[in-house]
Amino acid sequence: MSDSSLSNAVKNHGVSRRDFLKFCSLMAGTLALNASFGPKIAKALELPKRTPLVWLEFQDCAGNTEALLRASRPTVSELILDILSVDYHETIMAAAGAQAEKSQKDAIAAGGYILVVEGSIPTAENGIYCTIGGRTAMEILKEASANAIAVVAIGSCAAFGGLPKANPNPTGAVSVLDLVKDKPVLNLPGCPCNPVNLTATVVHFLTFGTLPEMDSQHRPLFAYGARIHDNCPRRGHFDHGEFVAKWGDEGHRKGWCLYKMGCKGPVTFHNCPAVGYNDNTSWPIKAGHGCIGCSEAGFWDLGLYNRANLNEFAPAVAYAPVQQPTQSLSPTTTAIVGAAAGLAIGAAGAAAYTQLSNPDKADQPESAQVEKK
Secondary structure (H helix, E strand, O other): OOOOOHHHHHHHOOOOHHHHHHHHHHHHHHOOOOOOHHHHHHHHHOOOOOOOEEEEEOEOOOHHHHHHHOOOOOOHHHHHHHHHOEEEEOOOOOOOHHHHHHHHHHHHHHOOEEEEEEOEEEOHHHHOOOEEOOEEHHHHHHHHHHOEEEEEEEOHHHHHOHHHHOOOOOOOEEOHHHHOOOOOEEEEOOOOOOHHHHHHHHHHHHHHOOOOOEOOOOOEHHHHOOEHHHHOOOHHHHHOOOEOOOOOOHHHHHOOEOHHHOOOHHHOEOOHHHHOEOOOOEOOOOOOOOOOOOOOOOHHHHOOOOOOOHHHHOOHHHHOOOOOOOOOOOHHHHHHHHHHHOOOOOHHHHHHHHHHHOHHHOOOOOOOOOOOO
16 A cells, blocks of 8 residues: 655656646535535545555446546546555456456455445356356455445446346346445446546545445435436427437437437436546537436336336426526525426426327427427
């Protein structure tokens, strides 16, 4: 474990003190904390002793590892991982074979680490569908979680079983939470998980000594506390009943709502609109493809292009319209307007439901407009 101070590490990585403080402020914002927490985060990260991290991979495509390795915004994220002391990660570590296995055993024996698990765990036929070094994923997870101070299931496969668990699930794949019952487990679903959310989770743990507040599915609220639909840049088109009916049609070219093309944004909780992927370059809806709901349990079985039944997940009132103010509003007025929008459907929201519930207009020409009242 590194005992060097953060100031020396910052200097060695070519990161200025100013950039580091910007990173701390960014993490405070990502975690939905007041700006005053920026200095507190910086102080916590400046402690010379770092919490070790053990990263295991099971039934997965290594997509979460790949996403993490390609993250460069902020560049100081690499610094944080260095200071964390990644004691074991079979994909990126230099050791292999018996040496790698020894590194794993030594890290687990020392204890006191954050355990990150990528991939689902097969349980059929005693777990033989995933073995590493002659041991099953079930055995390795049980041993590694015993000495961990917290467990993070990264990616949808680890969090919910993901693609391996999809029907008919021949390997008996399960999630980390299905097997680990005696440790705090936090899920960071996504296919892959956005590395910004992992970094923010780790920063929260180092700052406060606990995992972030979670929802009923053990997902951190700062990243999964709001529907994609509520912050979608195409939301206005949904409210006005303007939908893409065919790839490449007029509505698609104009950036209309992708719900009819199978977009799961209205039933998916994730902060994709805010953080994006590839250094916030883009994300599926921005790129012209509907959300596939990869941060939700069982997303693969929903069907990539099947329309989600909105009322099955939430009443119509949950999809109230977002309207731009015609004049400047005070914070108090904004809060009142926001509360009112959550209680009733406006004319624009009604337009969307009128169109979606009318079978005669379900596949109207892309240039058709919903009559405004």
